[in-house]
Amino acid sequence: MRATGGREAAVGDVLLSAENVSLSFGGVKAVSDVSFDIRKGEIRAIIGPNGAGKTSMLNVINGFYHPQQGRITFKGETRANMRPHEAAYGGIARTFQNVALFRGMTALDNIMAGRTLKMHSSFFWQLLRYGPAMREEVEHRHRVEEIIDFLKIQEIRRVPVGRLPYGLQKRVELGRALAMEPELLLLDEPMAGMNLEEKEDMSRFVLDVNDHYGTTIALIEHDMGVVMDLSDRVVVLDHGIKIADGTPDEVKHNQMVIDAYLGVAH
Amino acid sequence: MASNVAGLDDTFPKLLARNAHLYGARPAMRHKDLGIWQTWTWSQVHDVVRAYAAGLHRLGVKRGETIAIVGGNRPKLYWSVMAAQMLGAIPVPVYADAVADELAYVLAHAEVRFAAVEDQEQVDKIQSVMQRVPRLELMFYDEKRGLRDYDHGRLRSMDDVIDDGRKALADPAVVDWLDKEIAAGKGSDPSIILYTSGTTGASKGVLLTNERSIRAAADTVAFDKLTENDVALAYLPLAWVGDHYLNYAQGLVSGFCTACPESPDTAMADLREIGPTFYFAPPRTLELLLTRVMIRMEDAGYVKGKLFHYFIGVARRYGERILNGQPVPLVGRLLYGIGNILVYGPLKNVLGFSRVRVAYTAGEAVGPDLFSFYRSIGLNLKQLYGQTEAFLYVTAQPDGEIYSDTVGPACPNVDIRISENGEVQFKSPGMFSGYFKDDAKTAEVMTPDGYVKTGDAGFFDEKTGHLKIIDRTKDVGRLNDGTMFPPKYIENKLKFYPNIREAVALGDKRDFVTVMLNIDLTAVGSWAERNNVVYGSYQELAGHPLVYDMLQKHVAEVNRSLAEDKVMAGAQIKRFLILHKELDADDGELTRTQKVRRSFIAERYAPLIRALYDGSKEADISTEVTFEDGRKGTISARVKIRDMKREPAPVMGKAA
Numbered sequence: 001m002r003a004t005g006g007r008e009a010a011v012g013d014v015l016l017s018a019e020n021v022s023l024s025f026g027g028v029k030a031v032s033d034v035s036f037d038i039r040k041g042e043i044r045a046i047i048g049p050n051g052a053g054k055t056s057m058l059n060v061i062n063g064f065y066h067p068q069q070g071r072i073t074f075k076g077e078t079r080a081n082m083r084p085h086e087a088a089y090g091g092i093a094r095t096f097q098n099v100a101l102f103r104g105m106t107a108l109d110n111i112m113a114g115r116t117l118k119m120h121s122s123f124f125w126q127l128l129r130y131g132p133a134m135r136e137e138v139e140h141r142h143r144v145e146e147i148i149d150f151l152k153i154q155e156i157r158r159v160p161v162g163r164l165p166y167g168l169q170k171r172v173e174l175g176r177a178l179a180m181e182p183e184l185l186l187l188d189e190p191m192a193g194m195n196l197e198e199k200e201d202m203s204r205f206v207l208d209v210n211d212h213y214g215t216t217i218a219l220i221e222h223d224m225g226v227v228m229d230l231s232d233r234v235v236v237l238d239h240g241i242k243i244a245d246g247t248p249d250e251v252k253h254n255q256m257v258i259d260a261y262l263g264v265a266h
Numbered sequence: 267m268a269s270n271v272a273g274l275d276d277t278f279p280k281l282l283a284r285n286a287h288l289y290g291a292r293p294a295m296r297h298k299d300l301g302i303w304q305t306w307t308w309s310q311v312h313d314v315v316r317a318y319a320a321g322l323h324r325l326g327v328k329r330g331e332t333i334a335i336v337g338g339n340r341p342k343l344y345w346s347v348m349a350a351q352m353l354g355a356i357p358v359p360v361y362a363d364a365v366a367d368e369l370a371y372v373l374a375h376a377e378v379r380f381a382a383v384e385d386q387e388q389v390d391k392i393q394s395v396m397q398r399v400p401r402l403e404l405m406f407y408d409e410k411r412g413l414r415d416y417d418h419g420r421l422r423s424m425d426d427v428i429d430d431g432r433k434a435l436a437d438p439a440v441v442d443w444l445d446k447e448i449a450a451g452k453g454s455d456p457s458i459i460l461y462t463s464g465t466t467g468a469s470k471g472v473l474l475t476n477e478r479s480i481r482a483a484a485d486t487v488a489f490d491k492l493t494e495n496d497v498a499l500a501y502l503p504l505a506w507v508g509d510h511y512l513n514y515a516q517g518l519v520s521g522f523c524t525a526c527p528e529s530p531d532t533a534m535a536d537l538r539e540i541g542p543t544f545y546f547a548p549p550r551t552l553e554l555l556l557t558r559v560m561i562r563m564e565d566a567g568y569v570k571g572k573l574f575h576y577f578i579g580v581a582r583r584y585g586e587r588i589l590n591g592q593p594v595p596l597v598g599r600l601l602y603g604i605g606n607i608l609v610y611g612p613l614k615n616v617l618g619f620s621r622v623r624v625a626y627t628a629g630e631a632v633g634p635d636l637f638s639f640y641r642s643i644g645l646n647l648k649q650l651y652g653q654t655e656a657f658l659y660v661t662a663q664p665d666g667e668i669y670s671d672t673v674g675p676a677c678p679n680v681d682i683r684i685s686e687n688g689e690v691q692f693k694s695p696g697m698f699s700g701y702f703k704d705d706a707k708t709a710e711v712m713t714p715d716g717y718v719k720t721g722d723a724g725f726f727d728e729k730t731g732h733l734k735i736i737d738r739t740k741d742v743g744r745l746n747d748g749t750m751f752p753p754k755y756i757e758n759k760l761k762f763y764p765n766i767r768e769a770v771a772l773g774d775k776r777d778f779v780t781v782m783l784n785i786d787l788t789a790v791g792s793w794a795e796r797n798n799v800v801y802g803s804y805q806e807l808a809g810h811p812l813v814y815d816m817l818q819k820h821v822a823e824v825n826r827s828l829a830e831d832k833v834m835a836g837a838q839i840k841r842f843l844i845l846h847k848e849l850d851a852d853d854g855e856l857t858r859t860q861k862v863r864r865s866f867i868a869e870r871y872a873p874l875i876r877a878l879y880d881g882s883k884e885a886d887i888s889t890e891v892t893f894e895d896g897r898k899g900t901i902s903a904r905v906k907i908r909d910m911k912r913e914p915a916p917v918m919g920k921a922a
Contacts, residue, residue: 155531
């Protein structure tokens with residue numbers, strides 16, 4: 001994909017770390033005693049078979065679930081019970097496994113919605129849509145248009161997202177997350193249900209986001225090919241337990257991972 | 267008008283300077299970027315192109331050299347063309363969607379040292395074939411996204427080149443030098459090399475000169491009265507002669523504004539926003555638009571739907587006559603006026619046609635219904651005929667003389683003749699000067715007395731004096747009595763009926779013409795539903811007597827229209843049959859691009875063809891078919907054959 005070299009290791013300090021996180025719903029242990037970290041500028045994948053606790057882990061990271069044990073440290077600040085809007089203000093954006101957009105609104109409006117957190121003009125001016133509110137709107141619209149251009153979705157700008165095919169909805173959702181200008185972007189199965197071409201497009205966008213905006217990305221994905229191509233480091237979960245952590249190559253040759261994916265005689 | 271074309275300069279760079287002088291503050295180019303239309307006036311374009319040219323010169327671009335232009339319709343790529351011409355270098359546009367292999371062929375054949383490309387995609391493509399284009403030294407890109415980490419040893423951003431040139435132009439000596447370069451350009455210098463698409467073998471580079479291009483464009487600008495107030499949307503491939511002629515050459519000659527769409531997919535929406543006054547669309551696009559309108563009308567409410575269909579009916583009755591300035595009863599005019607307010611106006615607005623003054627279509631045969639639909643709602647749609655070797659125009663229909671089945675009389679200053687074997691040959695102001703590095707091919711298409719062979723068979727219509735193009739010369743056969751037999755012409759006439767999906771005409775070296783038809787399952791199926799015709803399979807529907815009756819009417823109509831032309835009257839269809847199965851690419855009967863493979867079909871359906879010519883009323887056939895999952899099976903059927911009567915030549919011609 002690149003002309004020269006591979007992905008250079010432009011990976012910096014630890015951005016987020018999870019330490020000994022455990023989460024259970026009643027008697028079901030979704031995540032138990034998992035620790036890993038995400039470094040600035042990397043693409044980090046969380047993989048595992050069905051029910052391994054991947055989405056739970058993601059929900060813990062962005063404050064949707066509160067772990068019974070363990071701590072999440074983000075940008076050096078440890079918070080036991082972070083709420084999703086705090087995570088959003090803090091610079092964490094996410095997309096969902098099942099697309100969660102405002103279906104009746106246009107692609108443009110959906111992405112504009114991602115800018116809400118960045119709007120500062122008062123309720124009064126916003127009501128009038130004049131003065132500071134107007135200036136702000138123009139400025140945000142400019143940023144949104146850059147994202148639209150970046151994701152090449154100009155032709156659907158004015159289309160209600162409910163009418164769009166699935167692959168494009170996913171792209172709009174990515175656009176909305178990007179509109180928040182996050183430091184950490186969480187992608188929950190960005191390629192689920194896509195055909196090969198759409199997957200290739202999406203992979204390219206994920207790489208471009210990482211490259212162009214310098215965004216740190218954590219993604220959950222089933223498609224092993226995609227994971228191995230995209231990510232710098234991979235965490236493997238199985239039944240809520242971390243069984244491996246390392247570069248794609250290391251993980252690929254880990255016996256426990258092979259067993260978890262292929263099954264093993266007990 | 268006359269003022270825009272009188273005393274024209276002989277090169278494009280000189281024209282650019284003239285436009286900057288005459289229309290300095292008028293928009294020359296628009297491009298939608300980040301959702302907003304950006305505008306450049308002629309004087310701005312002039313400045314940018316001069317800076318660009320100076321920058322290119324500093325990188326080593328010299329007179330007579332070739333520069334590839336690879337990408338879509340973007341202002342900077344048009345400016346690359348202009349800047350190259352300013353230095354006397356020859357731009358070579360390449361289709362943006364050309365695969366790496368084609369690209370490599372053109373770049374190598376044109377011996378380019380430089381390439382102006384749109385974005386990372388094109389850079390990647392060229393880099394993947396670098397070994398095959400050893401002469402290529404440097405690429406300039408427009409869109410920098412994704413290219414940051416690339417090795418910039420052989421890459422430059424166009425912005426940097428332009429900035430560099432702008433700085434250089436601060437020195438009066440450089441300004442002087444550039445003015446001299448522009449003045450040194452001669453009309454006889456090559457202005458561009460356009461590579462033909464290569465449907466017939468390897469693509470050939472058509473070499474055009476400044477002077478001829480400008481003279482041709484000046485003729486049509488005057489013909490269609492284009493001025494600096496007109497606007498066109500450049501949405502067809504940059505490397506296609508149509509875009510280079512209609513937008514680039516005509517734009518520079520007349521001073522009109524060329525708008526570039528935001529992205530290839532937004533062209534339709536951009537069309538609506540820009541509201542061009544000059545518009546070109548191939549028949550396929552027109553058909554797509556119409557289908558889209560019709561589908562949306564299906565979903566419209568009851569009142570809207572009724573209103574739409576009623577007034578479209580009114581338009582069909584009176585619209586074309588009003589557009590042609592023919593007499594129309596007062597009631598018709600009133601109804602059309604109301605329809606214009608309620609339906610046609612809004613419809614044209616949605617399609618982006620509200621301000622279109624002149625619209626053209628060309629490239630393939632256009633269905634009469636399709637053609638008259640657009641004309642009836644008041645779009646001045648006309649046909650033209652041309653080719654790259656002519657720098658587009660050979661013929662074009664003048665206002666008020668529009669027929670769906672002709673391509674118009676010869677353009678001003680174009681000389682057309684029909685050779686003995688029916689081939690159209692022409693001599694025109696914009697004629698190419700030869701194929702690049704291919705004198706043998708050039709000699710092949712030029713006659714000794716300087717005419718260009720088009721490879722198309724055609725004839726002049728007696729009533730209208732317009733040219734009719736019927737088929738490729740090599741496909742045209744002869745009946746035993748010597749009558750010309752153009753299979754595609756007859757097939758196209760048949761295929762314009764929605765009920766007929768495919769047609770195969772036979773007749774070369776035979777006594778008369780016969781056809782084998784395929785019904786269109788969707789159209790005929792819905793007809794069957796409405797008329798309570800019961801059928802269990804495609805085969806049963808195709809063999810149904812009522813279906814035969816319906817198609818017989820279509821064939822009779824085609825015969826009547828053939829009878830109107832003296833040349834074609836002998837090629838009327840005498841017998842026809844409906845095939846028991848659909849012709850399919852999986853069975854090798856069609857190419858993947860849905861073209862009929864005649865020789866294969868002749869072999870496969872030999873029993874049917876024998877029956878068509880030995881007078882039998884029906885014939886048995888069994889054919890092997892390939893199912894979608896790859897299994898093979900056979901279909902056998904008894905196919906009926908119908909006879910047609912010969913239609914007499916009509917006494918009076920039909921108008922339009």
